[in-house]
Amino acid sequence: MSPTTYASQVPLTSAEVAVLSKNNSNPSETTAATASTATQDASGGQPAAASAAAPELASTKIKLLGALRSFPDFPIPGIQFIDILPLFQDVSIHLSLLRALELQVLESGVKPDVIVGLDARGFLFGPSMALRLNAGFVPVRKQGKMPGPCVTVAYEKEYGTDYFQMQEGAIKPGQKVLVVDDIIATGGSAAAAGDLVKKLGGDLVGYLFILEIPFLKGREKLGGVPTTTLLETDG
Numbered sequence: 335m336s337p338t339t340y341a342s343q344v345p346l347t348s349a350e351v352a353v354l355s356k357n358n359s360n361p362s363e364t365t366a367a368t369a370s371t372a373t374q375d376a377s378g379g380q381p382a383a384a385s386a387a388a389p390e391l392a393s394t395k396i397k398l399l400g401a402l403r404s405f406p407d408f409p410i411p412g413i414q415f416i417d418i419l420p421l422f423q424d425v426s427i428h429l430s431l432l433r434a435l436e437l438q439v440l441e442s443g444v445k446p447d448v449i450v451g452l453d454a455r456g457f458l459f460g461p462s463m464a465l466r467l468n469a470g471f472v473p474v475r476k477q478g479k480m481p482g483p484c485v486t487v488a489y490e491k492e493y494g495t496d497y498f499q500m501q502e503g504a505i506k507p508g509q510k511v512l513v514v515d516d517i518i519a520t521g522g523s524a525a526a527a528g529d530l531v532k533k534l535g536g537d538l539v540g541y542l543f544i545l546e547i548p549f550l551k552g553r554e555k556l557g558g559v560p561t562t563t564l565l566e567t568d569g
């Protein structure tokens with residue numbers, strides 16, 4: 335099975351082609367695409383105000399899109415799997431990613447006390463973001479990975495059922511929590527993480543993702559909590 339990259343011209347899915355043409359063909363269109371992926375409510379409405387960081391974010395998004403790869407039929411037939419791991423292979427792209435995520439949070443005006451990252455790809459950038467934002471980092475893990483008393487929820491995701499856990503006491507009641515992950519597909523994982531945060535008494539102030547797959551309508555599961563995505567597939 336050979337991967338396609340978003341930087342190459344062949345052979346991408348129609349959704350990928352739409353993203354690429356929206357972001358690479360015309361810088362002004364890129365800015366429009368950026369606005370459409372800023373902080374939105376669960377219905378996907380437009381952001382309240384134009385972002386001062388929009389030009390920096392727009393060029394960074396083109397760079398990030400060029401590094402993504404897509405694999406058909408992984409991990410099961412019918413899933414078009416988008417591989418974000420190349421974002422971390424190159425120092426410059428990795429730094430750009432962290433800066434873009436930091437900007438998204440700063441632009442939102444929210445100052446989280448805790449970043450919660452989801453097992454496993456939320457662990458790749460959650461702790462780095464936490465340091466930049468002077469916040470703590472707390473993991474949500476798949477069941478059975480952490481010692482001591484834990485709270486547990488079952489959830490459905492794009493390709494199966496799973497269980498998430500957080501350690502009791504990992505979040506103090508009233509702490510402002512931002513949940514981060516690489517991808518929102520059906521939204522099942524993110525919604526489950528939000529449920530755990532609330533079970534521990536945290537104040538769930540937002541969700542932040544690197545990439546959204548909009549046709550799966552994951553936002554609709556997030557109960558109106560402010561949700562920001564850096565990139566999106568079109569479709």
Ligand SMILES: O=P(O)(O)OC[C@H]1O[C@H](OP(=O)(O)OP(=O)(O)O)[C@H](O)[C@@H]1O
Pocket residue numbers: 452453454455456490491492493515516517518519520521522523524552
């Ligand atoms: O919106 P959803 O449909 O819930 O899908 C998104 C989740 O699926 C992937 O994780 P996965 O469960 O594959 O775990 P991994 O990071 O360990 O591969 C991804 O990293 C998100 O956490």
Ligand SMILES: Nc1ncnc2[nH]cnc12
Pocket residue numbers: 413414415416417491492493517519520547
């Ligand atoms: N299509 C997809 N690609 C990568 N990670 C995912 N997690 C859920 N759906 C995914």
